[in-house]
Each structure stands twice: as C-alpha cells, then as structure tokens.
Amino acid sequence: MKKHYYLLSAALLLTGAAHAQGTELFFSEYNEGAHQPGLSYNGGASNSTGNEKVVEIFNPTISAVNLAPYSIRRYSNGIPLGSSLMEEERLMRRTGANVLNPQSTHVVANPEATLLDITRVANQFSAPRQNMPVSTTTSPNIVQVGGTVWFNGDDAMALVRYPSGTAGLPNVSAGIIIDIIGSIGEQPLLANGNVGGNWSGTNSADGTPAVFVLSANQSIMRRGAVSGGLRANPKPQNVPGSNPPTRNPGGYNIADQWVAYGSAFTGAGGTINAGGQLYNRLGEHLDYTGPNGVYQSTITSTLEKFNANISVYPNPTRGTATVEIKDAKVGSVVVLNNLGQRISAAAKGQGQEKLTLDISGLKAGLYFVQIMSTDGQTKIYKELVVQ
Numbered sequence: 001m002k003k004h005y006y007l008l009s010a011a012l013l014l015t016g017a018a019h020a021q022g023t024e025l026f027f028s029e030y031n032e033g034a035h036q037p038g039l040s041y042n043g044g045a046s047n048s049t050g051n052e053k054v055v056e057i058f059n060p061t062i063s064a065v066n067l068a069p070y071s072i073r074r075y076s077n078g079i080p081l082g083s084s085l086m087e088e089e090r091l092m093r094r095t096g097a098n099v100l101n102p103q104s105t106h107v108v109a110n111p112e113a114t115l116l117d118i119t120r121v122a123n124q125f126s127a128p129r130q131n132m133p134v135s136t137t138t139s140p141n142i143v144q145v146g147g148t149v150w151f152n153g154d155d156a157m158a159l160v161r162y163p164s165g166t167a168g169l170p171n172v173s174a175g176i177i178i179d180i181i182g183s184i185g186e187q188p189l190l191a192n193g194n195v196g197g198n199w200s201g202t203n204s205a206d207g208t209p210a211v212f213v214l215s216a217n218q219s220i221m222r223r224g225a226v227s228g229g230l231r232a233n234p235k236p237q238n239v240p241g242s243n244p245p246t247r248n249p250g251g252y253n254i255a256d257q258w259v260a261y262g263s264a265f266t267g268a269g270g271t272i273n274a275g276g277q278l279y280n281r282l283g284e285h286l287d288y289t290g291p292n293g294v295y296q297s298t299i300t301s302t303l304e305k306f307n308a309n310i311s312v313y314p315n316p317t318r319g320t321a322t323v324e325i326k327d328a329k330v331g332s333v334v335v336l337n338n339l340g341q342r343i344s345a346a347a348k349g350q351g352q353e354k355l356t357l358d359i360s361g362l363k364a365g366l367y368f369v370q371i372m373s374t375d376g377q378t379k380i381y382k383e384l385v386v387q
Contacts, residue, residue, distance in 0.1 A: 021060075021228040021290060021291060021293065022060040022061065022227045022228065022290050022292055022293035023228070023293035023294060023295060023296045024060075024061070024228060024296055025058065025059055025060075025070065025100065025159065025178065025179075025229075026057070026060070026159065026178070026179045026222070026228055026229035027055060027056070027057060027058075027157070027159055027179050027222065027229065028057065028058035028105060028285040028288075029054070029055065029105075029107075029219070029285070030054075030055050030056070030157070030181055030220050030221075030258070031053065031054045031118075031219040031220070031262070031277075031282070032053050032151060032152070032215060032216050032217060032218065033050075033052040033053065033115075033217060033219075033277050034216075034217040034272060034274045034277070035048045035050050035051075035052045035264075035274045035277075036048065036050060037049050037050040040114075041114065041115055041274070041275050042114050042115055042116050043116075045114070046114050047114070048114050048115075049112040049114075051110040051150065052110070052113050052114065052115050052118060052279070053109070053110040053113065053149050053150065054107060054108065054109040054110065054118050054149065054279070055107075055157065056107045056108075056221075056282060056283075056285070057070075057072075057100070057105065057106045057108070058103075058105050058288065059101065059102060059103065060103065060227055060288060060290060060292055060293065061102055061292060061293055061294065062102050062292050062293070062295075063102060063295035064100070064102060065099065065100045065295055066098065067090075067091040067092065067098045067099065067100055068090075068098060068165060068166055068167065069161050069163075069165050069166065070090070070159065070161055070162075070167055071089060071090045071091060071159075071160045071162070071167040071175065072088070072089065072091065072108060072148050072149075072159055072160070073086055073087065073088045073148065073177075074086070074087045074088075074147070074148040074149075074150070074151055074155050074156075074157055075155060075158065075182075075184045075185070076151070076155040077187050077195075078154075078185060078186055078187030079185070080184065081184055081185065081233070081368060081381060081383075082366075082383050085145065086144060086145070086172075087145040087146055087148050088142070088143040088144045088145070088148065088167075088168070088172060088175075089126065089127050089143055089148050090141040090142075090143060090168065091108070091124065091141075091167070092141045093123045093124060094122075094123060094125070102292070103285075103288070105283055105284060105285055106123050106124065107121050107122050107282055107283055108122070108123070108124045108125075108126055108148075108149055109122040109149060110126055110149045110150060111125040111126055111127070111128055111149075117278075117282060118279055118282065120283075121283030124141075126147065126148050127139040127141060127142050128147060129146060129150055130142075130146040130147065134146055143167060143168035143172060144168075144172055153197070153198035153199070153214070153216025153217070154187050154188050154196065154197050154215075155182065156180060156181065156183060156184045156185075157180070157181040157182065158179065158184065159178050159179040159180075159229060160177055161175070161176050161178050162174055162175050162176070163304060177231060178229045178231055179229025179231065180229070180230045180231070180233060181199070181215065181254070182199050182215065182252065182254075183199075183233060183234045183235065183237055183251070184233045185233070185236070186236040186238070186252075188200075188238060188245065189243060189244070191244060192244060193243040197245070198214050198215045198216035199214070199215040199237060199252065199254040200212055200213065200214050200237075200254060200255075201213055201237075201252075201253035201254050201255035201256070202253075203253075203255035203256060203259070205223075206259065211260065213254050213258050213259060213260045214254075214263075217263065218262065218263050218264070218277070219260065219261055219262030219263070219277060219278055219279055220254075220258045220259065220261070221258065221261060221281055221285070222257060222258060222259075222285070222288075223257055224287040224288055224289040224290070226257050226290065227288075227291055232379050233381075234251065234252035235248055235250055236248050236252065237251045237252040237253070261278060262277045262278030262279065262280075262281075263276075263277055264277045306328050306373060306378050306380060307380050309326045309328040310324070310325055310326075310328055310371055310380070310382070311323075311324045312324075312369050312382045312384055315383075315385060316385035316386070316387045317384070317385070319358075319359065319360050320356055320357060320358055320359060320360070321335075321357045321359055321369075321384060322354055322356055322357070323355040323369065323371070324354050325354070325355070329373055329374040329375070330353075330371055330373060330374065331373055331374035331375075332372045333355055333357070333369060333370070333372075334369070334370045335357055335359060335362070335369050335370075335384065336367065336370060337365065337366070357369075359384075359386055364386055365385075365386060366384075366385055366386075367384045367385075367386055368381045368382070369383075369384050
C-alpha cells in the first residue's frame with residue numbers, strides 16, 4: 001500500500017538575543033497542586049476536583065498589548081513540535097477589552113479550580129478537555145484540541161504569538177513560540193523510571209541545602225531579573241533514552257529562571273500539606289526588576305524572512321536531504337530527534353548555498369532540522385520525514 005505523509009511545519013522559535021528584553025510578554029507564574037478530589041480547600045464553599053492549576057503571563061512593556069495574537073500550548077507526554085495532539089487556545093479575557101496593560105498580568109486557570117486565590121484573579125478559564133472536532137460554540141478560544149491548563153508537571157507549556165494578529169490564523173504552523181516551560185518533546189520520568197515526573201532543579205542563588213524548584217505540587221514564579229521568554233527549545237532535562245533518568249549536562253533546569261514560593265509538601269520527610277500550598281502571588285509580578293521596554297510590534301520580520309529563504313527537500317526522503325539557502329546567513333544545520341540522534345552540517349554563511357545531509361544512518365520517522373543564523377540570533381526548525 002502506498003504511504004502518504006501529511007507534513008505539518010513545526011512552530012517557529014526565535015532566540016531571545018534577537019530582541020531587546022522587556023519588550024514582549026512571557027510566563028511569570030505556574031502553579032500545580034496536590035489537592036485531593038472531594039475535599040474543600042476554600043472554606044467549604046465547594047469541593048476540589050484536584051485541578052488547582054494555573055499559569056500567569058506578564059507584560060513588562062510600557063505599552064498596552066492586544067492579546068488577540070497570543071495563545072498558550074500544552075505539549076503533553078513528550079509530544080514533539082508539530083504534533084496534531086498539541087493543545088492550544090487563545091488568550092481571551094473574560095471581561096473588558098482583550099488587552100493586557102503595562103506591568104500587568106493575565107491569569108489563565110483550570111476551569112475546575114476552586115481555590116479563592118485562583119478564582120478571584122482569574123482573567124480566563126481554560127477550555128475543558130476534549131478531542132477534535134471541537135465545538136466553537138462551547139469552546140470559542142480553542143485553536144487545536146483543548147485543555148491547555150490540565151498539566152500534571154511533566155508537560156511542556158508554550159506561549160505563542162501569531163504574525164497575522166489573530167491566534168490560530170492562518171494555521172497553527174504560523175505561530176511563533178516566544179516562551180517555553182520545560183523541553184518540548186521530552187516527558188520527564190520519576191527517579192525510578194516510571195512516568196509522572198516533573199521539571200526540576202536547583203539554583204545556588206537559593207542557598208544551601210538545595211531548594212528544589214518543581215513543576216508539580218508547587219507554586220513557582222519567574223525570578224525577578226528575567227525580562228524575556230525562553231524562545232529556543234532547551235536541551236532535554238534528562239539524557240534521552242536513559243531509564244532511570246540521568247541528568248543531561250547543559251539540559252533544561254527550571255530553577256535557572258524560576259523560584260518556588262509555595263509547596264504542597266512540608267518538612268524534610270515531605271509530609272503532604274496540599275492546603276498549605278500558597279497561591280497568593282497570582283495576579284501580580286511585583287518582584288520584576290528588569291527593564292520596561294517598548295513593545296516589539298514587528299518582532300517576526302527577521303524570523304519570517306529567514307524561514308522563507310530556507311527550504312529542505314525532498315520531503316519525505318531517504319539517504320540524503322538537501323538544505324537550500326537563499327539570501328540567508330546560516331551558521332549551522334543540525335538534524336535531531338527526541339532520542340538524541342544528531343547529524344550536523346557546517347554552513348559557510350555565504351547567503352547562497354546548498355548543503356547535503358547524509359541521513360542514511362537514521363531510522364524511519366519524524367525529525368527536525370534546526371537551522372541557526374551565523375550571529376546566533378535566529379533559530380528555526382523545519383520538519384523532515386525519513387522513510
């Protein structure tokens with residue numbers, strides 16, 4: 001039977017060096033609790049379903065920012081860039097103009113959240129979990145599938161901006177990732193090798209003994225000096241394929257940019273105290289010490305031109321693939337997948353060249369061609385199907 005490959009272009013990613021800091025929205029808080037279903041944590045007003053989850057986006061600029069071009073994504077269980085299983089929904093305030101004022105936050109909560117510290121400040125409730133096709137009547141903000149704020153600590157989250165001015169248009173491939181929590185394409189494991197892990201790490205700035213920052217059962221916020229999003233997908237937290245997981249040198253460390261202020265566990269033995277986890281920093285990011293810049297309304301121009309002038313073919317392919325570069329200064333080309341297999345090719349940065357990639361040693365499957373500019377300021381990913 002003849003095989004047909006339907007190729008989705010991976011979302012574009014732009015490195016932070018390409019733009020001044022304090023000029024674009026970014027994630028400022030992420031909370032995931034260990035609350036038990038059937039118990040009340042809000043003074044008896046209602047029982048929790050165990051979904052006291054929320055993310056917050058901050059506007060560091062001096063401008064009021066229209067939220068229409070923005071969306072958030074959840075890459076659950078290690079799904080890669082370009083996956084049709086990725087969940088995405090637009091940012092849309094429940095009341096008033098869909099605008100985020102200078103030095104203000106936009107809080108997106110799980111629709112089943114019951115904690116008063118969440119519901120009092122939530123500007124938006126995420127869509128319920130659902131599969132395609134999605135009802136645009138009951139879930140008008142969904143771009144693809146649904147249920148972005150249903151994370152469990154081992155999912156990667158992304159903040160996305162669309163050049164068209166409307167999130168989801170003309171298609172999900174047009175979205176540009178401007179911030180990431182986690183490493184897209186990885187599902188971190190528990191220390192014993194089972195699923196259900198989280199993004200974790202320590203930072204010497206937090207003193208000794210080491211204070212772990214976790215994406216599960218903690219309330220975490222961006223460190224005050226962080227003034228822009230993580231725009232390039234980090235190396236995996238753990239060595240790909242290792243089980244039990246082995247920490248990956250230079251891999252993602254959530255504590256580099258995040259600090260914990262509330263936890264569902266207390267004491268050296270880790271006694272659970274779900275009701276004691278703080279959520280009281282939601283709705284503000286007063287710890288921010290970075291610059292307040294002018295909003296970059298033309299943030300995508302360099303990236304779009306760079307992407308348009310580079311093509312990868314044939315696709316699908318076997319044996320070899322060609323990277324054709326026209327009017328773009330390319331410094332490096334790397335083929336990679338979630339298992340850590342990598343093939344690189346050195347570009348000369350001449351603006352006009354063709355590079356041949358020997359992919360004969362790769363197994364059949366979906367790969368990503370990572371292409372970086374000579375100055376290191378722009379990075380894009382293009383999908384490549386190996387037969």
